[in-house]
Amino acid sequence: MSRKLEIQTAAQRLFKKHGYAVASMRDIASEMDMEAASLYNHIESKEEILYNICFGLANKLNNAIEEVNDIYFNSEEKLRMAVKFHIETLCEDLDAAYVFVHDWKYLTGQALKDFKASRDMYENGIRTIVEGGEKEGLFEENNKGFATLTILSSLNWIVEWYKTEGRLSPKEIAEKLSDFILTGLKKEKL
Amino acid sequence: MSRKLEIQTAAQRLFKKHGYAVASMRDIASEMDMEAASLYNHIESKEEILYNICFGLANKLNNAIEEVNDIYFNSEEKLRMAVKFHIETLCEDLDAAYVFVHDWKYLTGQALKDFKASRDMYENGIRTIVEGGEKEGLFEENNKGFATLTILSSLNWIVEWYKTEGRLSPKEIAEKLSDFILTGLKKEKL
DNA sequence: CCTACCGATCGGTAGG
């Protein structure tokens, strides 16, 4: 692992633990057994680290949702694949995922604008799937926006509680979550 | 409105906008057209403000979930009432709600411990409802913990996107969310 | 990768 990547890894652990604003360059340096000033031989700024975390995940997720919308025909299948990929991606690197969900707002200037645009694109990708489901008669109609937000909320909330040593694997969580979204808790229709 | 409450209100606006760690006492003072030092005639510390925001909401929600579990008989009714109260409470004061969901982790010492305990109690309240629903044969079995987390995620996510001037009232959102949780998106059973 | 250091800003106090 390159020194830069080691810094990234140490940093995202501390960003998750204390928050981006509170975790200091000196904290990160201390984890790396070096002085804060030395970090700048490998990185440009504190924000560069945040940038790499946030856009690393944003790009991965956006590529995936595009692919899912291209490849699969059936809306249920599309939703299941999107959920699976989202959960697996977040669980692959929980520290980065937590920071991605919480601390993107500390990006500034153009980076912040770009991130918001990227997030809107992803939201649109999910909305497209829900719309497709409505047209197929698979989903209830007239709650696109609402359903989209509810789906995203349950997808991202996983960074709050998922533990690597837990009972359920990311794949199993994705399946349960898809079932939940597609049929809900109730056995019969109201 | 008392001076202390005015400070609280200004503070939670800024905590939501910039995050607790980043918003400074000088920022709050500036909003109040006074000097930072003068704030301390009304409050003890920055953390006291955070404490009041977090426990104000935590206590309100915990009282409500207890009441719901006491009063109502049917699990579906219980869930609908809990969702309604949760959404309405968060939407009543969106700034405070946002801080409550995001910035409680900046509490320290005993306050942090107490908050976590309070949050666990609320989670247990929701779990109790889901368990009741299982026993009544209303909900699928064997996904208590999972369902509880998914419900809480969609309840709290509302602080991310709700706007006072939006199309849906809190009551309407609560109804849609309850429907979503109880029956899901799909028209027929898989 | 280090020592030494910069200007800025932080939460908070003293004293009036």
Add this chain to the structure above:
DNA sequence: CCTACCGATCGGTAGG
């Protein structure tokens, strides 16, 4: 409610 100020800490730079 203010002026004046404290010690601590911040992200980052200079120079080696």
